Amino acid sequence: MNSYETVFILTPVLSDDQAKEAVQKFEGEITSLGGKIKHSESWGLRKLAYPIQKKSTGFYFLVEFQAEGNAVAGLELSMKRDERVMRFLTVKMEKDHVAYAEKRRAKLGEKKSAPAEA
Numbered sequence: 001m002n003s004y005e006t007v008f009i010l011t012p013v014l015s016d017d018q019a020k021e022a023v024q025k026f027e028g029e030i031t032s033l034g035g036k037i038k039h040s041e042s043w044g045l046r047k048l049a050y051p052i053q054k055k056s057t058g059f060y061f062l063v064e065f066q067a068e069g070n071a072v073a074g075l076e077l078s079m080k081r082d083e084r085v086m087r088f089l090t091v092k093m094e095k096d097h098v099a100y101a102e103k104r105r106a107k108l109g110e111k112k113s114a115p116a117e118a
Contacts, residue, residue, distance in 0.1 A: 001066045003038070003098050008079060008088035009058035012045060019059045022084050026075065033049030036113065039105060052086045064093070065103060099106045 008026070010019050016022035019042075027037050052058070072090055077087045093101065 001035075001068060003064070003066050003093040004072060004090055005097075005101070006063045006065070006075065006088060006090040007085045007095050008063075009048070009052070009059055010024060010061065010084050011053070012057045012059060014053055014059065017060075018084075022082070023061050023063075025082075029075055029078050030065050030067060030071065033051065033067060033071035035065045035071045037063065038064050039064040053099070055086070058086055062093070063105055 006026075010022055014022070023040065023042070027040060030037060039062075041062040043062065045057055047057055048055070048062050076088065076090060079088045091097075
């Protein structure tokens, strides 16, 4: 199995519940195609570098998973067919990329568990 990372942007007209439902749909698609979700992360509503479909913001999401190559094709096909997805990009992660992602997740975990400075 190969490691992959997919970043996708959902349209900003969705509510938080609708955005979460869309993410769950794509995670379910990955698992139904024989993949395993390693990490999922919401980057929130962000400004786009350029307008897409006359929209200047979008909900960004990151999903890291392990799957066979044909699962990526199935996932991307379902993203192309879903009108909520404005853009997506799937990248195959090499060993250095996987190590960096694990280190980044560990660092994020430390920040979340550290007490807030007053």
